[in-house]
Amino acid sequence: MTSLARETHDSDVSGGSSPRTSDLSDRYSRQILFPGIGAAGQQKLAAARIGIVGCGATGSALAGLLARAGVGSLRIIDRDYVEPSNLQRQSLFDETDAAESLPKAIAASRKIAAFNSEVEIDPKVEDLTPSNVEALLEGMDLILDGTDNFETRYLVNDYAVDRSLPWIYSAAVGSYAVTLNVLPGQTACLACMFPDSPRGMVETCETSGILNSAVNLVASIAATEALKLLVVGGLNAPTLRRTLLSFDLWTNDHAEISAAKPRAGCRACGERDFIHLAGEGRPHITLCGRNSVQIHERQRPIDFAEMDRRLQPHGIVRHNDFVLKFWHEPYEMTLFPDGRAIIKGTTDTAVARSLYARYVGS
Numbered sequence: 001m002t003s004l005a006r007e008t009h010d011s012d013v014s015g016g017s018s019p020r021t022s023d024l025s026d027r028y029s030r031q032i033l034f035p036g037i038g039a040a041g042q043q044k045l046a047a048a049r050i051g052i053v054g055c056g057a058t059g060s061a062l063a064g065l066l067a068r069a070g071v072g073s074l075r076i077i078d079r080d081y082v083e084p085s086n087l088q089r090q091s092l093f094d095e096t097d098a099a100e101s102l103p104k105a106i107a108a109s110r111k112i113a114a115f116n117s118e119v120e121i122d123p124k125v126e127d128l129t130p131s132n133v134e135a136l137l138e139g140m141d142l143i144l145d146g147t148d149n150f151e152t153r154y155l156v157n158d159y160a161v162d163r164s165l166p167w168i169y170s171a172a173v174g175s176y177a178v179t180l181n182v183l184p185g186q187t188a189c190l191a192c193m194f195p196d197s198p199r200g201m202v203e204t205c206e207t208s209g210i211l212n213s214a215v216n217l218v219a220s221i222a223a224t225e226a227l228k229l230l231v232v233g234g235l236n237a238p239t240l241r242r243t244l245l246s247f248d249l250w251t252n253d254h255a256e257i258s259a260a261k262p263r264a265g266c267r268a269c270g271e272r273d274f275i276h277l278a279g280e281g282r283p284h285i286t287l288c289g290r291n292s293v294q295i296h297e298r299q300r301p302i303d304f305a306e307m308d309r310r311l312q313p314h315g316i317v318r319h320n321d322f323v324l325k326f327w328h329e330p331y332e333m334t335l336f337p338d339g340r341a342i343i344k345g346t347t348d349t350a351v352a353r354s355l356y357a358r359y360v361g362s
């Protein structure tokens with residue numbers, strides 16, 4: 001059984017007590033020496049704001065690389081909490097985070113603050129949906145993909161194309177990595193390349209497993225493209241990749257498909273029909289990597305102390321400031337303060353919904 005510490009946690013993730021002895025020019029000296037960045041480029045990175053959607057394996061690697069590189073502000077959006085099975089590939093988390101079931105956005109922020117307190121981190125323990133995408137991604141200079149599903153990627157694509165914001169699609173499954181830079185108005189968008197969810201990429205980590213090296217490969221490529229975009233700009237960077245790049249590390253098969261121009265008649269960037277942005281009442285979805293269903297509730301503020309008392313007679317209950325966990329064999333429910341829940345032990349949405357209705361509310 002997963003343990004969950006009962007003590008409360010300091011919600012201030014902006015930094016510890018370590019003295020700020022680092023001199024900015026010294027910290028980034030090796031990067032400034034690289035001609036593509038230089039002192040002027042480093043200043044641009046310090047002023048940049050990046051939104052990272054999803055902080056699992058790819059999101060962790062992206063956030064880690066860009067925070068160390070000196071990107072000024074990172075907003076980390078993730079709906080999930082750390083589990084032991086994440087530690088093989090999710091580089092910002094440790095065993096304590098898993099034992100405490102810490103939300104990934106919070107754990108990531110604490111870890112980054114420990115190695116670069118100069119980066120402003122804004123953790124959001126939320127599921128990106130059509131109703132909050134504006135609030136969560138507004139004001140970003142660039143959006144990076146750390147998600148594990150096409151539903152969220154299409155939503156990000158619609159938002160980014162609508163606002164003419166650059167974003168970078170990244171995915172890794174098995175030993176396979178794939179990535180695409182989307183510069184609205186210049187290059188193909190995600191819907192140009194994949195009008196529907198691609199079959200091969202519907203495989204999840206649960207069915208095919210994943211190598212941590214595939215994650216780090218895709219994150220390294222995407223983070224470098226992000227640096228080019230921020231330092232040189234989308235229009236002026238001749239080295240910015242304008243292809244859909246895929247690489248299988250196990251077989252060494254690799255391919256690039258041109259994405260230099262938007263596809264005529266593309267639903268998103270051509271017809272500007274943003275069906276994912278307009279989407280309401282999204283279905284309950286099954287998460288990657290485990291036997292679980294998420295209940296998309298955001299309007300039901302939960303008093304954890306009160307809920308803990310209510311659930312005590314029905315199973316084992318633990319809570320901290322961020323999550324409440326309820327074990328009711330064979331199910332494990334993780335409840336967030338806004339009412340959202342992840343129910344483990346089933347892939348049947350009806351079972352999950354009825355469990356939620358019985359113990360949380362209908």
Ligand SMILES: [Zn+2]
Pocket residue numbers: 188189190191192193262263266267268269270
């Ligand atoms: Zn398009």
